[in-house]
Amino acid sequence: MTVSGASRDVRSKELQNADLQFGPLTDAYGQRLGKALRVGNAPAIVTRALRTADMAVTEIRCDNPLPELSGSMQPEDAFIVALYLRDSPNCECWEDGRRVSVWDQRIGESSLHDLKRDPAALIRNPYQCLAFYLPRAALDAIADDANAPRIRDLSYKPGAGVNDVTISGLGSLLLPALSHPDQANPLFVDHVLLAVGAHIAQTYGGMRPVSRPARGGLAPWQERRATEILRANLKGGVALREVARECGLSVGYFSHAFRRTLGMAPHQWLIEQRVALSKEKLRDDGLSLSDVAAECGFSDQSHLARAFRQTVGVSPGAWRRTLKR
Known part of the structure; x- marks a missing residue:
């Protein structure tokens, strides 16, 4: 989705770790979105969990939009899924050069936009949203992986906000990664963006896996x-x-x-292994909590503390004091 405004605060973070990094989408998504927004560039968190396609997400915020129609993006067989993080009334949605709807952006709602149809918008009030980039190749890969027929198109009403609690919930999980990319777990972000893609394919594309024998676990x-x-x-x-x-x-x-x-999911298992290792390190009084965090793969002491408390139920410091007693 493209939006209006000359004075903009576009806030998004780069994540350069394994699958989360800049790559082909810098041109296909970030630069073109930035040009449409008239801000030069809009960096994106990119996942390459799928072998044949990239997906991305960025947080966009504009506090002073001007009452003018946004710029266009080059047509592409891809979709933007917008999740609104702030109310913004009286917005206009345009496709192929004509106005197709007027709607109120409401926090927690989401909308779909087909880049083949040259989507644009006129937004007169401050706004904030997450924009998920979902190319056709990603939908095809998701369908292939699910042993389902490929999706022909997505069903949506241009500009209409939908109260999709799944998109809202998944989007909220990614906000910490956008705010603190150094603490983001790449396996976790892969998992969430794949879940977004699968949900869109099933809910708006009608994807249904073909019946096949129940799948078991790992050999x-x-x-x-x-x-x-x-x-x-x-x-x-x-x-x-x-x-x-x-x-x-x-x-x-x-x-x-x-x-x-x-x-449990792979990213959860990885966190538990890091916490287990931190327990061993905490037995060494010569290591500070910051040292333990670095030794166990956490970005800093606060990252260790959050993961440790969620897994063990107490802080690392309290656990160390218990050992001494």
Whole structure:
């Protein structure tokens, strides 16, 4: 979706870690979106969890829009899913050079926009949203992975806000990654963006997997290989696609099989391993909490504290004091 305004505050963070980085979408998404916004560029968090397509998300904020129609983006077989983070009334939606609707942006609602139809908007009030970039190739890859027929088109009403609690919930999970990219877990961001794509494909594209035998968990050798790779990358993280490829599986199949075998998603398992390692490090009084965080793959002491408390129920400092007693 493109929006209006000459004085803009476009806030989005770059994440350069494994699957989350700049790449082809810098031109296909960030630069073209920035040009339409008249801000020069709008960097995006990019995931390459799918082998044949990239997906992206960026947070956009404009506090002083001007009452003029936004610029155009080059037509592309892709969609923008906008999740509104702020109320903004009386917005106009345009497609192919004509006004198609007038609507009120309401916080928590979302809307779909087809880049083949030259979407544009006239937004007179301050606004804030997340913009998910979902190319056709990503929808095709998601359908192929689900053993479903490919989607012909998405069903939506131009400019209409939809109270989609799934998109709202998934979007809220990504806000910390946009605000603190150094603390973002690449496996987690892969997982969330894939979930966004699958939800759009099913809810608005009518994707339905073809019946097939129930899938089981990982084979013993796949479990050993997957956990071996994840343990070897506790500090820097690893791309979900790379782990799946080492097991000879697609990303979607691997995620399902991993959860079925180990009872949790790969990113959750990785965090638990980091916390387990931090318990061992905390026994060494010569290491500060910051040292322990660095040794165990956390970005800083506060990142360690949050993960430790969520997993163990107490802070690292309290756990260390208990050991001493």
